Amino acid sequence: MLSREPYEGCAFPVVRRVTFGIVLGNNIRAKPSVAAANIAAFVQRVNEMAPKVKCFILSPESSRVYSHSTGHYLDDLVTQLFQLVKQAVFERPEAFLSFQELKLDGVCNLASIRHSTQYRSNVFELLIRRNASTLESLDIVATITENAPSIIQDASGASVSYPRLNTLCLRHCATDSDVPLPVFKNAVPFPILRCLSVLCAYPFGDDVLFRGNSATLERLTMVLETPTAVMLRRHRVFTAESHQRLQRVDVRCSEDLVPDTFTTAAEALQFISGIGRRASVRETNLEMVGPDLEWIPMSVGNYACVQVLTLPCVKLSIWGTIELIKSLPLLADLGSMLPDAGPLRCSSAVDSLLEHTILAQCPMGLRFRRWRLFDSEDEIVTENSLKRVLALAVACPNFWCATTQFTKGEQLSQMAERVAALELFKPHALRLQRFRFLN
Numbered sequence: 001m002l003s004r005e006p007y008e009g010c011a012f013p014v015v016r017r018v019t020f021g022i023v024l025g026n027n028i029r030a031k032p033s034v035a036a037a038n039i040a041a042f043v044q045r046v047n048e049m050a051p052k053v054k055c056f057i058l059s060p061e062s063s064r065v066y067s068h069s070t071g072h073y074l075d076d077l078v079t080q081l082f083q084l085v086k087q088a089v090f091e092r093p094e095a096f097l098s099f100q101e102l103k104l105d106g107v108c109n110l111a112s113i114r115h116s117t118q119y120r121s122n123v124f125e126l127l128i129r130r131n132a133s134t135l136e137s138l139d140i141v142a143t144i145t146e147n148a149p150s151i152i153q154d155a156s157g158a159s160v161s162y163p164r165l166n167t168l169c170l171r172h173c174a175t176d177s178d179v180p181l182p183v184f185k186n187a188v189p190f191p192i193l194r195c196l197s198v199l200c201a202y203p204f205g206d207d208v209l210f211r212g213n214s215a216t217l218e219r220l221t222m223v224l225e226t227p228t229a230v231m232l233r234r235h236r237v238f239t240a241e242s243h244q245r246l247q248r249v250d251v252r253c254s255e256d257l258v259p260d261t262f263t264t265a266a267e268a269l270q271f272i273s274g275i276g277r278r279a280s281v282r283e284t285n286l287e288m289v290g291p292d293l294e295w296i297p298m299s300v301g302n303y304a305c306v307q308v309l310t311l312p313c314v315k316l317s318i319w320g321t322i323e324l325i326k327s328l329p330l331l332a333d334l335g336s337m338l339p340d341a342g343p344l345r346c347s348s349a350v351d352s353l354l355e356h357t358i359l360a361q362c363p364m365g366l367r368f369r370r371w372r373l374f375d376s377e378d379e380i381v382t383e384n385s386l387k388r389v390l391a392l393a394v395a396c397p398n399f400w401c402a403t404t405q406f407t408k409g410e411q412l413s414q415m416a417e418r419v420a421a422l423e424l425f426k427p428h429a430l431r432l433q434r435f436r437f438l439n
Helices: 032-049 070-082 093-098 122-130 226-234 265-276 318-327 347-356 383-395 409-420 423-432
Strands: 017-020 055-058 087-090 112-115 137-141 167-171 195-199 219-223 248-254 283-289 308-310 333-336 370-373 401-404 436-438
Touching: 032 070, 055 070, 112 122, 122 137, 248 265, 265 283, 318 333, 318 383, 370 383, 383 409, 383 423, 409 423, 409 436
Parallel strands: 017 055, 055 087, 087 112, 112 137, 137 167, 167 195, 195 219, 219 248, 248 283, 283 308, 308 333, 333 370, 370 401, 401 436
Antiparallel strands: none
């Protein structure tokens, strides 16, 4: 097919990633030799058209009914394709389970694998372990009782090591409180890991993901729940002397993700602050989603290392926002709902209060640069709300933009221009000329 119009003569010398939507029909059963020859010719033509391709993304058509023998040809196709590249991405891998006799035994020496299904498949478990010695990046969906343990040990119980793996991402683990978390006492599977992302409930009962990489880990992203925090303390994973190359920490605490073991705000802040005090850490991000947010405003200096804070379900008063910024001297980026208009509805009363509180405290929050406002589609932005944002822009000299999700940035900027022209802000006109609302 690739030798005919419109592909005849085409070449893509700079293409690095190619996606294949695979559909194999039943007609290949009639002439298997022809099908095999076509696969070889197809792979050769792909190599000629995109000689610098590094990654193949396979996305099979799952709604198709396949023949019993189709798996042979898919196996040949995938094996030959992956002999050309080092990076494999399996989109909707559950569709591959429709193919009988799919083995992928010939797919070796991969540097990167990504797949995204919660269906357990020995094919993908074996594929990962077979390539363990060469993998540099692994991104998978892992379930506590199935996929996650399979990357740590094989069916016989022997430990699997990934001597080159520097990036590991586990996604969407399904929690089951009735199933004990697996423990691996002596395994050290990831000795040179640099980037670890656990975007789900931590799927192990011990510190197996952190073993041996204290000197190499540079970036940590994880969902924090109470049992995980307890486990990390029990195993003394983050001591004062450990992880001296860690540069960025992202922690998310979400009642939706881990409803039974939702971490309190105090636990999350204690955890991220303990890690963030390292001299090597350049950025700490904390996202809190849930009801336990009564810690605002915080006592000054307790959590001074937090640089990015996201509170998507919290409607802070402007006074709470001020205390928050003053309490976090390194805070550069804040996400929260639009500031509450508060009990004061009279414009003159609001002006007087702003003048004697925020504007009188200039300057403050010298690191603060951006406020991400989580507005809703039906939110009505009032003049008094904008006054509060602009007053904060005056008080924080480097605060240059506020972003919104639904309200048009251009519309808000026009409203802000009118508010900035009020008598209250005239002494600060030059400063407010640099401030912007963006989407």
